[in-house]
Amino acid sequence: MxxxxxxxxxxxxxxxxxxxxxxxxxxxxxxxxxxxxxxxxxxxxxxxxxxxxxxxxxxxxxxxxxxxxxxxxxxxxxxxxxxxxxxxxxxxxxxxxxxxxxxxxxxxxxxxxxxxxxxxxxxxxxAVYGLPELKREQIQKARIVANPGCYPTASLLSVAPLCGQGLIREDRLIIDAKSGASGAGRNANLALIYGEVNENVKAYNVAKHRHNPEIEQEVAERAGLDPDAMAITFTPHLMPMTRGILATVYADLKEGVRPSAEEVRDLYRQFYAGEPFIHIMDEGVWPQTKWSYGSNHAFIGLTVEARTGRIIITTAIDNLVKGASGQAIQNMNILFGLPETTGIEAAGIYP
Amino acid sequence: MxxxxxxxxxxxxxxxxxxxxxxxxxxxxxxxxxxxxxxxxxxxxxxxxxxxxxxxxxxxxxxxxxxxxxxxxxxxxxxxxxxxxxxxxxxxxxxxxxxxxxxxxxxxxxxxxxxxxxxxxxxxxxAVYGLPELKREQIQKARIVANPGCYPTASLLSVAPLCGQGLIREDRLIIDAKSGASGAGRNANLALIYGEVNENVKAYNVAKHRHNPEIEQEVAERAGLDPDAMAITFTPHLMPMTRGILATVYADLKEGVRPSAEEVRDLYRQFYAGEPFIHIMDEGVWPQTKWSYGSNHAFIGLTVEARTGRIIITTAIDNLVKGASGQAIQNMNILFGLPETTGIEAAGIYP
Amino acid sequence: MxxxxxxxxxxxxxxxxxxxxxxxxxxxxxxxxxxxxxxxxxxxxxxxxxxxxxxxxxxxxxxxxxxxxxxxxxxxxxxxxxxxxxxxxxxxxxxxxxxxxxxxxxxxxxxxxxxxxxxxxxxxxxAVYGLPELKREQIQKARIVANPGCYPTASLLSVAPLCGQGLIREDRLIIDAKSGASGAGRNANLALIYGEVNENVKAYNVAKHRHNPEIEQEVAERAGLDPDAMAITFTPHLMPMTRGILATVYADLKEGVRPSAEEVRDLYRQFYAGEPFIHIMDEGVWPQTKWSYGSNHAFIGLTVEARTGRIIITTAIDNLVKGASGQAIQNMNILFGLPETTGIEAAGIYP
Amino acid sequence: MxxxxxxxxxxxxxxxxxxxxxxxxxxxxxxxxxxxxxxxxxxxxxxxxxxxxxxxxxxxxxxxxxxxxxxxxxxxxxxxxxxxxxxxxxxxxxxxxxxxxxxxxxxxxxxxxxxxxxxxxxxxxxAVYGLPELKREQIQKARIVANPGCYPTASLLSVAPLCGQGLIREDRLIIDAKSGASGAGRNANLALIYGEVNENVKAYNVAKHRHNPEIEQEVAERAGLDPDAMAITFTPHLMPMTRGILATVYADLKEGVRPSAEEVRDLYRQFYAGEPFIHIMDEGVWPQTKWSYGSNHAFIGLTVEARTGRIIITTAIDNLVKGASGQAIQNMNILFGLPETTGIEAAGIYP
Incomplete structure (x- = not known):
């Protein structure tokens, strides 16, 4: 034990x-x-x-x-x-x-x-950045695991398969993220009381959220870019819900590159092949945060918007599980050589 | 298997x-x-x-x-x-x-x-009425288990310890119950769409809900009363939430009977001693439906209102788990001689 | 002006x-x-x-x-x-x-x-208790108007027509009330943050809420009873919504009295005839708090449960309007001889 | 009349x-x-x-x-x-x-x-496209007013002051929009029932929502661009709330153009000077949909992200009022020469 x-x-x-x-x-x-x-x-x-x-x-x-x-x-x-x-x-x-x-x-x-x-x-x-799907081998040997932020988890899972493939402008990503209120913790803060959050949506910390550099650091590393030359926009929004993050990511295709949606989807399916917690949806199926409620599972949907030359990806996770505590246990499992899903296999609660 | x-x-x-x-x-x-x-x-x-x-x-x-x-x-x-x-x-x-x-x-x-x-x-x-905390022995021998309704589960757990004890008028109970919208099932019904349910509370099927006779039948049996002489009022309300039932039960004490809250609480603790899914709260602590979210656990709070001569009990469950599918598995475990908690041990998801 | x-x-x-x-x-x-x-x-x-x-x-x-x-x-x-x-x-x-x-x-x-x-x-x-539908004439002459609590407003509107009519046990009422979280005010209180209130229902201050004596005082007055002999149970519940109160009232009919639902409804319609803010629903129609959202209007539904000898009434108001600020303006209109609906005529916002 | x-x-x-x-x-x-x-x-x-x-x-x-x-x-x-x-x-x-x-x-x-x-x-x-803040004079003379969609209203109010100013790439806008469920109308649709929408966020109709060409048409017109050369990405998301739209708009600054946030804000304040329904927020204040609840008012927040060379704008409206019926009445007022705010002056309901 x-x-x-x-x-x-x-x-x-x-x-x-x-x-x-x-x-x-x-x-x-x-x-x-x-x-x-x-x-x-x-x-x-x-x-x-x-x-x-x-x-x-x-x-x-x-x-x-x-x-x-x-x-x-x-x-x-x-x-x-x-x-x-x-x-x-x-x-x-x-x-x-x-x-x-x-x-x-x-x-x-x-x-x-x-x-x-x-x-x-x-x-x-x-310290190893503890996103197992991207850094499993480093985590195995680590003494210190820095568990990723909730927003970076959803954001990085969204774009990792594209990074360094010559497909997109990794340095110019736009990430529009939506989070449940539990992400702000259990704090007696006036802005968090029910009357202020319910039936209400807002952006916050625009252009200055602390998860921004974390995203840029990891994207730069995977894409082989200079971290100081990154220009990723990250905008968090507060949702009238308790749990869940949906990251919507906009990636500009490079000049002259026009993959089909199925080609991109295949790339994701290969990249995440065998991953027990990552689920790539079919064309036209868009993830819902509720699917991940209380679970360590992540759901990724994507398409190529040929008209504008962009890839659009949305990823849904539970901010408190895959975005925090579940991922921490996933990291612990790796650190101790246990099957990675031990104790966190369960599906989300739906409805 | x-x-x-x-x-x-x-x-x-x-x-x-x-x-x-x-x-x-x-x-x-x-x-x-x-x-x-x-x-x-x-x-x-x-x-x-x-x-x-x-x-x-x-x-x-x-x-x-x-x-x-x-x-x-x-x-x-x-x-x-x-x-x-x-x-x-x-x-x-x-x-x-x-x-x-x-x-x-x-x-x-x-x-x-x-x-x-x-x-x-x-x-x-x-057919055996499958409320394990009340009928475990009959269920063990049953071929047909009739899984209780969600409202009767919360209602009967609320009052079972009092029935037949000479304390209350079992035939005159008032049960005011509050349920999440998932209790109405996955049906494309106009009254269930988000705009109609959100930020909204109403009573429905007042004085004619089909769970009423089920409650009366079981209370009468436990209290040793004529089922045709029961006059239990049961009023369901629709809550702007997905899961959860809170039953608030009002029981008139019999003439001359004035137990203390602690005496009544002790009665509940003895009645449910050893029950893995039943939790009796301390005086002044009132159950919240969220505590049971996604789980088979039930939380019971109670007090004696000496001023009016009434016992007030509230019980919180997840209508889809202890109020339906979890209890069904609990019954299956009993039918097959398994430990009763197998597969349904988990705590609720909070927050 | x-x-x-x-x-x-x-x-x-x-x-x-x-x-x-x-x-x-x-x-x-x-x-x-x-x-x-x-x-x-x-x-x-x-x-x-x-x-x-x-x-x-x-x-x-x-x-x-x-x-x-x-x-x-x-x-x-x-x-x-x-x-x-x-x-x-x-x-x-x-x-x-x-x-x-x-x-x-x-x-x-x-x-x-x-x-x-x-x-x-x-x-x-x-000081005059400022519930205009019950005390309009005293308010006209008052210097001090004590605006009623939100719960008492819904509760008293529910039962006023029955009081002193020889029909019910006014001293033994049970009022099970459901309120939105705005009733607790704009306070940075941990129990009010979104994660604690959303998807959650609970009773609170059971048998000791401060609106209880206010209800008993006014019911006793209308019924001609000794205020010290009242035994009204009042149980408030917190709802996962911002605005609205639904009061569900249980009134025992007196021995030998068995009015029909239509007789009782007629009593209500006569009692509230000409009242611009009070709406009595037809049999089988039960008020929804959302109907009153942002407005000074109150909606009352009722039936007689012959089987148990009880009248069941539910009343929906917006706790911040008819339950507080709208009613305060209604009182001001009366104090200054203005048409009572001035400035508060608007319907609720639905959906 | x-x-x-x-x-x-x-x-x-x-x-x-x-x-x-x-x-x-x-x-x-x-x-x-x-x-x-x-x-x-x-x-x-x-x-x-x-x-x-x-x-x-x-x-x-x-x-x-x-x-x-x-x-x-x-x-x-x-x-x-x-x-x-x-x-x-x-x-x-x-x-x-x-x-x-x-x-x-x-x-x-x-x-x-x-x-x-x-x-x-x-x-x-x-037919005149009935967005009064942009087309007031044409509306005055119109026989047919085409009331804008809810999403285009929020989107166009967000970017109109920037169009044709030589500041941004109007043809490359990204609009990430969040809408309450009432936008889908009062329809008995399984995807709209409470259990499916509550505590849930998703994108839908990605890269193919019908409000996309409407936005491109009007932006092209204001910017003096070829409508067939527009490449605006518009992504709608369903929120667990009844009313409200928040549009988050990402605009790339043109090469070599680097206005300060205050310069851009001044542009907005001049553009919307005298507009009774448009409110430009100070730096660091981000609109909340609840501010507009039930009202015809729109709230616009913005900043310049110098690091990435982007302007980020968020606009909050009530989808059923400024996004539909309130704006229709605003148009009617213009058509009949009434003060434009007649009947729709009221503030939103908060909380």
Missing amino acids: IRAAIVGATGYTGAELVRLLTRHREVELVGLTSRQYADQPYPNVYPHMSGQVDLACQTQDIDNITDTADVVFLALPHGLSVPWVAECVRKGKKVVDLGADFRLRRAAVYEQWYHVTHEAPELLAE | IRAAIVGATGYTGAELVRLLTRHREVELVGLTSRQYADQPYPNVYPHMSGQVDLACQTQDIDNITDTADVVFLALPHGLSVPWVAECVRKGKKVVDLGADFRLRRAAVYEQWYHVTHEAPELLAE | IRAAIVGATGYTGAELVRLLTRHREVELVGLTSRQYADQPYPNVYPHMSGQVDLACQTQDIDNITDTADVVFLALPHGLSVPWVAECVRKGKKVVDLGADFRLRRAAVYEQWYHVTHEAPELLAE | IRAAIVGATGYTGAELVRLLTRHREVELVGLTSRQYADQPYPNVYPHMSGQVDLACQTQDIDNITDTADVVFLALPHGLSVPWVAECVRKGKKVVDLGADFRLRRAAVYEQWYHVTHEAPELLAE
Whole structure:
């Protein structure tokens, strides 16, 4: 049994880790930390877990947690992961960071978008960006896995098969993304209360969302482009729903390149052949976020708009599962040599 | 492995059976019928099941289905179950009917509320009302299990511990129930389209809902009362949500009886001791339907309103799981001697 | 022109007053107060009011406001209205208090349910409970109008025609009410964020909601009963919607009284004859909260359940309009001798 | 008084016309047609209109309607408007067609996208595309007003100030639009039922939505481009909400052109100066569809993304009001020389 601890277990991604790990047959949960709910039985905070977990929340004692656990999941606000990661590395424990601190390989880019100094830039080099469908082999050997953001997961799955193929202008992508409100976490924020979110749609953080550089970094790498020459537009929108992300991606075809939709679809099917969580839809079938509700599955639809010379791709995931906690467990499975689907095989809940 | 078939597999309860049974380690799905989608691969109808099930829908061939399967789940509109049940009995197959045809023990009551003639009243006597927490022993020996309606499940779990205890007027209960729209099935009905249901609450079928006699029958039995002397009011309401039922039950205390809330709560805790799916909340904690989302778990809250001499109970379930397909699998587990939680252990999805 | 001021103009009921009063042809808005947003142009707080109002929010200066205005609307948390009301009375200004401080005629009852001392019990005697359909004549002569709570408005409209008619046990009513989340106001409360409210239904404040004594007071008065002998159960539920209340009321018929549904309906039609905001539905038609969305209209459906000896009534209103700000304007119209529908005639928004 | 008739009065756009016109002080409703509900009092179909309108639905008798009315609003499925428009023209009555039949000036384009033959191409030349902010003067003189589609309204308001200014590649726009479900009308369609739409987001009709050529036609005209050389991508998405459209528009700046955000914003403010329904937001403020709920107002936010050389604009409207019925009334006001805001001044309902 793998002994796992969750640091920040009472936010929404933490809770989703608890839900999934309590049913993972190779995992024993040994620690759940929460500053706000320390000493409270976990089901008092989340009654849906009644009878599923009998741990109480504990304070964030780095020593104790990293001693006890084989793998530590960090579900913390950005800027707080460094001491945990450093201690895990020191003790030879595996760590999967669901936050942003280890996703960007260049500290300067991190500091430019997050407006804080990175306190352990020397660790960035060995952190692996944990998108298993793209980096499975690096993850197997990693000590630090930087779990991708929810938006980048949907965005990168959308375009990875096209990158470096000579088909599209990878540097000029436009990504229009739509997310459920749970992506903002469990925070008592006026802009998140029901009356403000229900029956309402808006863009936010336009031209300045922190997931933008993460997308550009990975696309540049796959496409073999200069990361500083990327000009990808990423626009997030808040949806009146709890879970789900739909990324709609617009890719300009290069001059003189005019593949058919079926040629592009075949490219995707080959690229993702054998992937248990990736589903490529037939022409004219467009993914719905609800298909992925509560699951680690991703659904990709696409077409070629010959009239304009663009490929349009939409990808649907559950932001809390494939976009966060499910993917973190997928990474853990890889780190420990388990079948990659262990504990996260289930289909979405529909309707 | 138990070979299971689902008759009516493309409605919402059918789809939920498919979702849960594909992950049930002791079950092999051998048949999925659908009049509307015959010959289509199941994931074409429900893409969230891509990669989870590779059966195609088939026509409703009674002979073939009942030959192939060890247990048949019927998810059909009322009035259509009789030939299936009769054939299962004839061939010695187990049958779990998720419809209404075998829930009422007296054909006359069925005909009064459903306005159709019951075509096999002789089979009613041996059908067992499949609410495991109340009838586990009868279910073990049954051939025909009549799976309870979603509203009666929430209602009966709410009041069973009080029945026959000399505390309340069981015959005068008032049940005000709130259901998500999935309870109306997957039907192209104008009253169910989004613009009519969203941001909207209404009562419907007031004083004439067909789940009313089912509730009265079971309460009368448990309380030792004449079923013809019951005067239980049951009022269903449609909620702007997809899943979930909350039953709010008002029970008048008998003259001179004034238990404390804790005495009543203890009664519930004893009654449901050891039940894996039933959770009794502490004083002041009131169940939320979301806690049960996608799961077979039920949450019960209660208090005694001394000022008025009433007990107020609310119970939350997922109408498609504990209120339908999950409970059907719970019944199957009992019928085949499996641990009762097999395949339906998972917690709800929250948020 | 009536000069009107709104104290607490940036909560949801305040905002609804602003929306409605800016289109009221006999009203000039002269003051909008807000502690949180003082000095900000009102449309900065509520962009939907861009171009509709050019006032800035001001601090809560009692002297200035009560000097400038002919009528003052108070949209404040309970406990804060007394100094405003006292000053209005002193200066001969009309005041409509949308809060709870002047609804209960007996200070002791107020203190029992609100757990604070009432600081001006001497003013309670002259405050009029502002439910126009029941108290139009007293309102005409009032200086202080205590605008009813949202739940009591729906509840009292449901049962007023039955009270004192010898038909029902007015003291034993059960009211099961369902409200949209805007009833909890514009507050950054964790329990109100989207992930907690969406796709979720729960009861709350069971057996202890502060609208309970308000309902009992008014029912007792109309029925000629001792207010201390009332035993009305009132259970509020939170709905996954923004606006709307549906009250479902259960009234036991007295022994030997068995009116037909049409007799009861006629009673309602006579009682509410000529009322512009009250709509009695035909048998079998049950009100939907969406019908009242954004409007001052109330819809009442009812039937007699002969089998159990009960009358069941459901009433739908918009909690922020007929349940708060619209009714406050209706009261203002009465206070100033205007046609009662002025400025609040509009139908609901559907769908 | 203007005598107005609505043909197709029981769909959602028809109902919204009825709601708004019953409160229009210069209009008398003289006819409401409905094939499905002929002879039924209108409030039986839409109870929210109880007491607001006392007409019954009538059959679609062209002669009678065009004799009686001064202006006819057509709210019909595409392909059905021609005989109505022809008869209005013959009798000298004004007609506002909310359908698609007269929006495209070239019959060949209509036939290419709608797959039906246009039966009166000779009338296309004189139909005016009724977007008042862009074509007010032509509308004043028109006999036939082709009311724009909901998506084109939001899209064109987003980009009109930029067209022909030498700033952007008008022919290469990308429009990612999000619409509430009411845009699909009041139809008993399985894909529209609550369980399929709630908590769900998807793209649909990608690269082939019929509003695409309408957008290209008007952008080409304003930009002085060849309509056959346009390559605008338009992608509609279905939102889990009833009302509202948000259009997110991506415009590539031309080579060497790099205006500041404030320069572009000033351009918008000048372009829309004096427009009562258009609101340009400050930098960093992004429109929310809820601001426009039930109203004719449009909210536009924008920024310049210098990093990528793009302008990003989002515009929020209510699809049933500014996107359909409110705009139709705005057009009627212009046709009859009334102040343009008459009857549609009201702010949106928030929250």
